[in-house]
Amino acid sequence: MGILEVKGVNKRFGGLQALSDVNLSVKENTVHAIIGPNGAGKSTLLNCLVGKLIPDTGSVMFDGQSVLGRKPYQINQMGISRVFQTPEIFGDLTVLENMMIPCFARRDGAFRLHAYESVAAEKELAEKAEQMLIDVNMIEKRHMHSASMSRGDKRRLETAMCLVQEPRLLLLDEPTAGMARADTNNTIDLLKEIKEKRDITMAIIEHDMHVVFSLADRITVLAQGTPLVEDAPENIKGNPKVREAYLGESA
Amino acid sequence: MFGLDKKDSTLLLIVAVLTMFAPFILNPFPEGSALAQFNAGYPDLMQRFVIFGIFAIGFNILFGLTGYLSFGHAAFLGVGSYAAVWMFKLLSMNVIPAIFLAIVVSGLFALLIGFISLRRSGIYFSILTLAFAQMMFALAYSVLTPITNGETGLQLTLNDPRVLGQSATADGSIPVTSLFGMEMRQTFQLDMGAWLFQFNVGYYFSAVIMLIAFFIAIRIFRSPFGMMLRAVKSNQQRVNYTGLNARPYTLAAFVISGMYAGLAGGLLASMDPLAGAERMQWTASGEVVLMTILGGAGTLIGPVLGAGFIKYFENIFSKINDNVLHEWFAFLPDGLENFVVFVMHPFIGKGWNLTLGILFMLVVIFLPGGLVEGGQRIAKLFRKGKAKDSAKPTTKPAE
Known part of the structure; x- marks a missing residue:
């Protein structure tokens, strides 16, 4: 039984069957990649996992509890963190402040009226945030305005913001989309490092084969809203069905 | 000091000193001189x-931190005033219960209006708050006349019950607002040569409350709560996906700023115990937006500066008339004098709004951070000049 169990999920947008009968099981402490050509329903699936969309039928269970009908912040509090396709960070705030916010969310829950306390007095959380910045090699940038950083650094910061919450499942939506080669490699290194150093479960939606094959333990290939095949990376490359649906053009 | 860091303590101290010595600072010109009309040191x-x-400090907690632009905040000011006047009518002329009720009632109104308006963001939120404020204005102006006394405004009368006080004083007049016997209108005058300084009880009472309000605002700005509000302004999507529920955060900010407005309304009524519907009109809501943006939204001191700036212009520029201008430009040849006065005429007296509008445009275009940004730029120039003087290539300006 995986930590994330998706069973028989269907999602329809008007005349378009975006997802049809999707089953997916993500095991704890593995990196599970979901690949597929454009329009295969990868992002729709992800949005169903985080509460942005509600599937028409089917179930999405996280650690034995259904996530359906819950708001994104409630799902996050259950232990699912999400990295977006374009980095979503607090651009007006400094890097350290960006890190402090998930620390507060983790400790204080979805809402707390701590209006008369002082951020400066939160030594323990600041230490935690700084330790995470050290881990992702960003500590020297902690007082920088986060909007002024490169895209690779923003991605790094966003990932760190998710990690500092100690999520039980980290979802990454095309973490290297639209990135320069250097930034892509940078991100792969970061994710590899995370995978090696921490016990973490990741689900990655990705286009870039290089990224997928250097990270994933399991791969699910999605085509036209249906999972085509699920297997270990070395078997995926040779699978004729996958070649036909997807790899034919890029391999 | 009081849990503030050094920089914030300094700021609080500076503001405290300025407000305490305001009767001197705002009265730099001797009585009877040509410039005396620019004095602002009267109660x-x-x-x-x-x-x-x-x-404005309260408005800035909402607008400056969360970015939600309320266009109906004057409604809370008005509600505060009405609540305070009712307290004067029914309970006593002491300002403390009046101000307390003003804060509570405006907080309740803010809770209701905020709960509904905060379902939307951006322009729709602004429109919703504006609609609520206009509804409340209409209610106060006509529908709820028994409570608000309609267009005349709510006033004290000789028949008010005033349970803990007297309906009328011994000489048959309406009692005045006071703080445990100290009358708000009481003014001590200090004659120093050509200068006349006035120390008013009401002013000092309000100033102390403003310092407390300012202190609380600093605490909120530096709190985790304040940080969450800035996060909401910066990226609401990320807030949601970080496990934070943005709604109660914004609602709390809305209620707090509504209570600040109610406090201001209660104080207005304490200084002069009457409340009229015009206090809730949309122009009054717009004014506090102007104050905050002009001073610098999201900064601590900005709103106070903006409020002072606008109120100064409202009172000083509006007093200048053509005769005064003729006096000033009397040294010019007649034709030219008339021409100058003619050109300046639309900008003074009743036209002070025109001057304010132009100043506001200039500030928004050239100093988007408001007067505070202007101050920072000047400070930077100054620091650069200093760095050059000391001629040390290694020194860099702080930041």
Whole structure:
């Protein structure tokens, strides 16, 4: 039984069957990649996992509890963190402040009226945030305005913001989309490092084969809203069905 | 000091010193001199400075931190005033219960209006708050006449019950607002040569409350709560996906700023115990937006500066008339004098709004951070000049 169990999920947008009968099981402490050509329903699936969309039928269970009908912040509090396709960070705030916010969310829950306390007095959380910045090699940038950083650094910061919450499942939506080669490699290194150093479960939606094959333990290939095949990376490359649906053009 | 770091303590101290010595600072020109009309050190205007300062500080907690632009905040100011006057009518002329009720009632109104308006963001939120404020204005102006006394405004009368006080004083007049016997209108005058300084009880009372309000605002800005509000302004999507529920955060900010507005309304009524519907009109809501943006939204001191700036212009520029201008330009040849006065005429007296509008445009275009940004730029220039003087290539300006 995986930590994330998706069973028989269907999602329809008007005349378009975006997802049809999707089953997916993500095991704890593995990196599970979901690949597929454009329009295969990868992002729709992800949005169903985080509460942005509600599937028409089917179930999405996280650690034995259904996530359906819950708001994104409630799902996050259950232990699912999400990295977006374009980095979503607090651009007006400094890097350290960006890190402090998930620390507060983790400790204080979805809402707390701590209006008369002082951020400066939160030594323990600041230490935690700084330790995470050290881990992702960003500590020297902690007082920088986060909007002024490169895209690779923003991605790094966003990932760190998710990690500092100690999520039980980290979802990454095309973490290297639209990135320069250097930034892509940078991100792969970061994710590899995370995978090696921490016990973490990741689900990655990705286009870039290089990224997928250097990270994933399991791969699910999605085509036209249906999972085509699920297997270990070395078997995926040779699978004729996958070649036909997807790899034919890029391999 | 009081849990503030050094920089914030300094700021609080500076503001405290400025407000305490305002009767001197705002009265730099001797009585009877040509410039005496630029003096602002009289009780009525000084009270306005600090009371509208409180209003703007509270507005800034909502707008400056969360970015939600409320266009109906004057409604809370008005509600506060009505609540305070009712307290004067029914309970006593002591200002403490009046101000307390003003804060509570405006907080309740803010809770209701905020709960509904915060379902939307951006322009729709602004429109919703504006609609609510206009509804409340209409209610106060006509529908709820028994409570608000309609267009005349709510006033004290000789028949008010005043349970813990007297309906009328011994000489048959309406009692005045006071703080445990100290009358708000009481003014001590200090004659120093050509200068006349006035120390008004009401002003000092309001100033102390403003300092407390300012202190609380600093605490909120530096709190985790304040940080969450800035996060909401910066990226609401990320807030949601970080496990934070943005709604109660914004609602709390809305209620707090509504209570600040109610406090300001209560103080206005304490200084002069009457409340009219015009206090809730949309122009009054717009004014606090102007104050905050002009001073610098999201900064601590900005709203206070903006409030002072606008109230100063409102009172000083509006007093200048053609005769005064003729006096000033009497040294010019007649034709030219008339021409100059003709050109300046639309900008003074009743036209002070035109001057304010132009100043506001200039500030928004050239100093988007408001007066605070202007101050920072000047400070930077100054620091650069200093660095050059010391001629040390290694010194860099801080930041």
